[in-house]
Amino acid sequence: MRTLNDKVVVVTGGARGLGKAICKRLADDGAKIAIADLLDASETMALCGLSRDRILQKKCDVSSAEDIEALKVEVNSTLGSCDILVHSAGIFPTCPFDELTFELWRKVFSVNLDSAFHLCKAFIPGMKEKKWGRIISISSNTFYIAPPALAHYVASKGGLIGLHRVLAAEYAEFGITANTIAPMLTRTEGAEEYFAQQQEIFDMALEWQDIKRPAEAADIVGAVSFLASEDAGFITGQTLPVDGGTVKL
Numbered sequence: 709m710r711t712l713n714d715k716v717v718v719v720t721g722g723a724r725g726l727g728k729a730i731c732k733r734l735a736d737d738g739a740k741i742a743i744a745d746l747l748d749a750s751e752t753m754a755l756c757g758l759s760r761d762r763i764l765q766k767k768c769d770v771s772s773a774e775d776i777e778a779l780k781v782e783v784n785s786t787l788g789s790c791d792i793l794v795h796s797a798g799i800f801p802t803c804p805f806d807e808l809t810f811e812l813w814r815k816v817f818s819v820n821l822d823s824a825f826h827l828c829k830a831f832i833p834g835m836k837e838k839k840w841g842r843i844i845s846i847s848s849n850t851f852y853i854a855p856p857a858l859a860h861y862v863a864s865k866g867g868l869i870g871l872h873r874v875l876a877a878e879y880a881e882f883g884i885t886a887n888t889i890a891p892m893l894t895r896t897e898g899a900e901e902y903f904a905q906q907q908e909i910f911d912m913a914l915e916w917q918d919i920k921r922p923a924e925a926a927d928i929v930g931a932v933s934f935l936a937s938e939d940a941g942f943i944t945g946q947t948l949p950v951d952g953g954t955v956k957l
């Protein structure tokens with residue numbers, strides 16, 4: 709079903725991992741796709757299979773206000789103004805709090821959370837004008853589990869949840885919803901890199917889940933597709949765990 713016919717979607721972190729799978733699903737839903745990532749997103753462009761007038765990639769550091777402004781200008785002039793913002797770009801280096809430097813703390817906050825500030829500042833005005841919009845960010849169920857060595861990450865992902873709860877309140881009158889998704893540990897390129905030396909963490913995740921199989925990027929995309937759709941217009945300010953039954957709110 710082409711539930712997102714001609715909607716313009718900006719997906720951050722779309723070059724790989726969850727973002728890449730999200731781009732493919734929303735393209736199949738009928739959306740036009742703008743991919744914002746530090747990395748080259750040619751593989752995602754090919755995977756989406758859209759004509760050149762319906763997709764673009766922009767090299768962009770989501771923690772930079774200037775890069776986000778340049779992204780907005782290109783999206784507006786090429787695809788039209790953003791209807792749906794999906795913020796998936798994020799980093800998740802582990803580090804025990806004793807060893808955590810303020811530099812790493814700030815780095816994680818700037819990529820995971822400051823980015824949401826810049827993105828929302830850039831794209832909400834266009835949504836307000838249209839009186840319709842969807843803001844969806846990928847948080848994490850670690851906000852609820854609070855595992856060790858992730859204070860910086862969990863705090864940044866909790867910040868995303870808090871931000872979206874307030875965005876929901878402030879922009880409901882403009883037909884804009886704001887929600888977060890809280891995935892389980894998912895075998896993406898990023899997870900494989902960060903946890904290369906800690907493979908036991910993937911087994912531990914299975915113990916926590918009711919559904920005893922590893923999460924895949926494909927498990928997340930349905931939730932994004934639904935929250936982006938017209939059908940989800942009365943759902944806002946929520947965090948949806950997509951985690952095989954690990955967290956029950």
Ligand SMILES: NC(=O)c1ccc[n+]([C@@H]2O[C@H](COP(=O)([O-])OP(=O)(O)OC[C@H]3O[C@@H](n4cnc5c(N)ncnc54)[C@H](O)[C@@H]3O)[C@@H](O)[C@H]2O)c1
Pocket residue numbers: 720721722723724725726727744745746747768769770771795796797798799800819846847848849890891892893894895896897898899
């Ligand atoms: N994979 C998991 O286990 C898991 C679980 C819960 C939540 N998450 C969250 O899901 C999101 C996606 O994770 P993933 O597993 O797909 O990771 P990934 O590393 O596979 O993909 C992340 C993408 O974000 C991009 N990115 C990173 N920093 C950027 C920056 N400053 N500017 C622009 N792009 C940047 C990367 O280049 C990459 O393409 C992250 O926010 C992560 O915190 C992941």
